[in-house]
Amino acid sequence: MVEGSPKERLTIEERAARRAGLSSDGSDRYDRLVDTLRDGREAPTGREKKYAVEWNPVARKLLIAAIAVALAYIVIRAGLDLVRERRIDTWNGPDATVQSGQRLADCPALNALSDDVFPTWIRFGGRLYGIRDERRVVVELPGFPGPTKSGYTLGEMQLLLDDISPQGKSREFILLWLPSSTAGQVFRPVPECN
Numbered sequence: 001m002v003e004g005s006p007k008e009r010l011t012i013e014e015r016a017a018r019r020a021g022l023s024s025d026g027s028d029r030y031d032r033l034v035d036t037l038r039d040g041r042e043a044p045t046g047r048e049k050k051y052a053v054e055w056n057p058v059a060r061k062l063l064i065a066a067i068a069v070a071l072a073y074i075v076i077r078a079g080l081d082l083v084r085e086r087r088i089d090t091w092n093g094p095d096a097t098v099q100s101g102q103r104l105a106d107c108p109a110l111n112a113l114s115d116d117v118f119p120t121w122i123r124f125g126g127r128l129y130g131i132r133d134e135r136r137v138v139v140e141l142p143g144f145p146g147p148t149k150s151g152y153t154l155g156e157m158q159l160l161l162d163d164i165s166p167q168g169k170s171r172e173f174i175l176l177w178l179p180s181s182t183a184g185q186v187f188r189p190v191p192e193c194n
Contacts, residue, residue: 089119091159093152098159099123107193118176118185121193124152124159127172128193135187138163138177147175147184160184 175184
């Protein structure tokens with residue numbers, strides 16, 4: 001064969017020898033031919049429909065950013081809740097004897113309670129008070145003075161005392177009040193934890 005000239009055709013004997021060589025390994029000629037045409041890829045069964053899902057690169061980055069922000073929020077929130085539960089606050093006022101917090105060691109009656117705004121316990125006047133599901137009106141009405149300020153504050157929160165009713169005078173309850181509210185949160189003594 002001369003260089004640059006077209007290939008010469010194989011003779012019948014050469015083609016027979018080639019066929020014999022292809023089938024000498026025991027496989028079917030047709031299977032080998034189909035496999036060669038498919039370039040080794042698996043044949044589709046015809047039952048499955050495959051759709052190519054293509055993600056927009058910006059959408060993928062936004063999804064990852066949203067997941068990262070959500071995880072960061074959960075971790076920060078859990079950390080802040082843990083710090084809040086372990087913290088004991090000392091109130092500003094005439095002396096430093098008033099304290100409050102969310103959890104109190106050795107007092108399961110108080111540790112079962114929770115509130116997002118107010119502490120669950122407060123120590124005032126040598127007694128321990130726990131939060132209750134009660135509210136009292138704090139506004140002053142004509143002829144009926146409201147609770148008096150004790151002088152103790154924690155941020156905006158104020159400790160109020162009822163010096164009018166017999167229960168208030170005997171300190172059967174105290175009130176914690178936020179100035180933006182018209183009602184104060186009632187706290188009652190917890191004798192099992194004193």
